Amino acid sequence: MPVIAHITLALAYITASAVGGVALYRFLAYEPVTAGLVAAAACLAVMQLHMAVSRLGGGEAEREVRKLKNEVRRLGARVTESESRTADLRIDLEREAAARRETIVSEMRGLEDAIGRLGRSFETRLQSIRLEASETRVDASGALDAVRDALRENRVDLHLQPIVNLPQRRVCFYEGYTRLRRADGKLIMPGEFLAAAERANLLGVIDNMLLFRCVQIVRRLSERDRRIGVFCNIAMASLEDENFFPPFLEFMKENRDLAGSMIFELGVRAFRQRSDTASRNMGRLRDLGFRFSLDKGEGLIFDLPELQASGVRFVKVQGDRLLQELTPGGERPISAVSREISAEDVPAVFARYGVDLIAEKVESEKSVIEILEFAIPYGQGHVFGAPRPIKGSLLEETAPPPDFLRRVSQAAM
Numbered sequence: 001m002p003v004i005a006h007i008t009l010a011l012a013y014i015t016a017s018a019v020g021g022v023a024l025y026r027f028l029a030y031e032p033v034t035a036g037l038v039a040a041a042a043c044l045a046v047m048q049l050h051m052a053v054s055r056l057g058g059g060e061a062e063r064e065v066r067k068l069k070n071e072v073r074r075l076g077a078r079v080t081e082s083e084s085r086t087a088d089l090r091i092d093l094e095r096e097a098a099a100r101r102e103t104i105v106s107e108m109r110g111l112e113d114a115i116g117r118l119g120r121s122f123e124t125r126l127q128s129i130r131l132e133a134s135e136t137r138v139d140a141s142g143a144l145d146a147v148r149d150a151l152r153e154n155r156v157d158l159h160l161q162p163i164v165n166l167p168q169r170r171v172c173f174y175e176g177y178t179r180l181r182r183a184d185g186k187l188i189m190p191g192e193f194l195a196a197a198e199r200a201n202l203l204g205v206i207d208n209m210l211l212f213r214c215v216q217i218v219r220r221l222s223e224r225d226r227r228i229g230v231f232c233n234i235a236m237a238s239l240e241d242e243n244f245f246p247p248f249l250e251f252m253k254e255n256r257d258l259a260g261s262m263i264f265e266l267g268v269r270a271f272r273q274r275s276d277t278a279s280r281n282m283g284r285l286r287d288l289g290f291r292f293s294l295d296k297g298e299g300l301i302f303d304l305p306e307l308q309a310s311g312v313r314f315v316k317v318q319g320d321r322l323l324q325e326l327t328p329g330g331e332r333p334i335s336a337v338s339r340e341i342s343a344e345d346v347p348a349v350f351a352r353y354g355v356d357l358i359a360e361k362v363e364s365e366k367s368v369i370e371i372l373e374f375a376i377p378y379g380q381g382h383v384f385g386a387p388r389p390i391k392g393s394l395l396e397e398t399a400p401p402p403d404f405l406r407r408v409s410q411a412a413m
Contacts, residue, residue, distance in 0.1 A: 009050060017043030146188055147197050150180040151205055157181060158213045161387040163231070163358060163380045167372050175231040175265070175380065176217070177387055178210045203235040204244030210234075211248070217390065218261045229261040231293055231314075236270040239278040249284055259289030263313060268294045271312075279310070286311030295360060297321075300331040300346065304353040315355055319362040319371060319381065326374050347375050 021039025024030040030038070150156060156178060163173040180188040197203050214232040221228045238244050255262075264285065271294050274282070282292065292310065297317035307315070317325075325331045326343040333341075335349055347357050359371050362381030371379060 010047060014043055017046070144197070144200055146182055147180060147202060149183065150188065151202070151209070155181040156209045157389050158210065158217065159387040159389050160217070161380065162385040163378055164384045166376055166379050169384065171228065172378065173229045173231055173263070176210060176214045176233065178206055178233070179389070198235070198237060201241075204238045204241045207234050207238045207244070208248070211251070214262065215255050215258060218258050222258070222261060229263055231263045231265045233265045236266060236274060236278055239281045240275055245281050249281070252285060252288055252290065256288045263291050263293045265293040265295055267296045268298065269296065282310060300325045300333055303334045304350065304355060305335070307355050308353040312355060314358055314378075315350065316358040316360040316380070319359040319367050319379070322357070322359050322376070323367070323370050344374060347377060
């Protein structure tokens with residue numbers, strides 16, 4: 001409480017005591033001394049009470065003041081601590097920013113180095129490709145010379161790989177592969193000579209050699225079991241070759257009794273991209289009773305009515321790919337079957353159009369077991385037997401006649 005308030009109250013107490021003393025003297029007949037003492041005592045008592053109350057109120061105020069001072073000190077400490085933390089955070093941020101800048105700079109330098117190495121690697125690879133291309137041209141030229149030499153010297157072998165029925169694994173067919181030999185006896189693999197031979201228009205010559213041997217092999221096999229047939233690979237280019245196909249067709253007319261045992265094999269992609277000329281010539285062979293097989297199938301999407309009309313009797317699909325598609329949601333052939341074809345019914349739908357599935361390139365017994373679950377009628381692969389050359393005596397027996405070899409030799413010039 002302000003000092004002026006205390007003084008005002010003290011004057012009020014004194015005035016009230018004086019008035020009280022006068023009242024005692026005049027109205028109650030107290031002696032003047034007695035009335036003064038009573039008035040003084042009352043004034044002192046009231047003032048003591050005022051002082052006591054003032055002290056009590058002052059203590060509470062002091063406590064409040066102390067509390068406020070303590071809060072202020074705590075706030076000051078918090079402010080100081082916040083300022084300290086802010087300073088530390090600023091330092092940390094500056095350090096982190098500097099570290100990030102250094103990292104980015106380092107990564108940029110590394111990226112520049114990588115781009116530089118990539119550029120040098122690209123240049124090196126480009127030079128290597130150019131060198132390989134140059135070497136390939138030399139190798140292709142050498143392979144072509146080797147092919148011509150093998151044809152002229154009749155170094156043409158026939159390798160046979162069995163195709164078995166499932167699950168009995170009885171050999172029902174053989175697939176014939178042409179293998180050419182160099183002068184030193186080493187084989188010239190198809191990957192080495194096919195492209196060069198096609199560019200040199202020698203595929204018809206090679207097909208002629210294979211065809212003649214296949215016909216002779218079929219005749220030999222027919223003597224033991226007429227149920228066994230031979231798949232004879234033929235290039236689509238041969239079916240389109242006006243020089244090759246007429247004598248080829250005449251030869252097959254002379255051997256039309258083998259129509260049930262000889263199957264001409266084409267690649268799926270070549271079949272789908274065949275020309276009108278090839279389609280007509282395939283039709284002529286079909287009219288003679290010969291049938292076709294498609295290999296290197298990349299799935300099960302085949303137009304079955306088209307295959308039936310084209311004389312296709314067999315379709316080969318790689319075993320692993322076949323199993324991959326024989327699942328719910330896998331590829332299905334195009335047919336007149338309107339309902340959804342289950343995996344187990346796929347071979348039956350092919351068979352409805354006179355086409356049998358062959359799982360080719362089957363390499364393990366595990367794959368055989370899985371294929372058997374879907375009733376695939378035929379299998380081919382190393383697990384059933386690898387391609388093997390025909391015996392030497394049979395090779396001599398099936399050799400083309402001299403005039404045939406002379407024509408081949410002239411064509412290979």
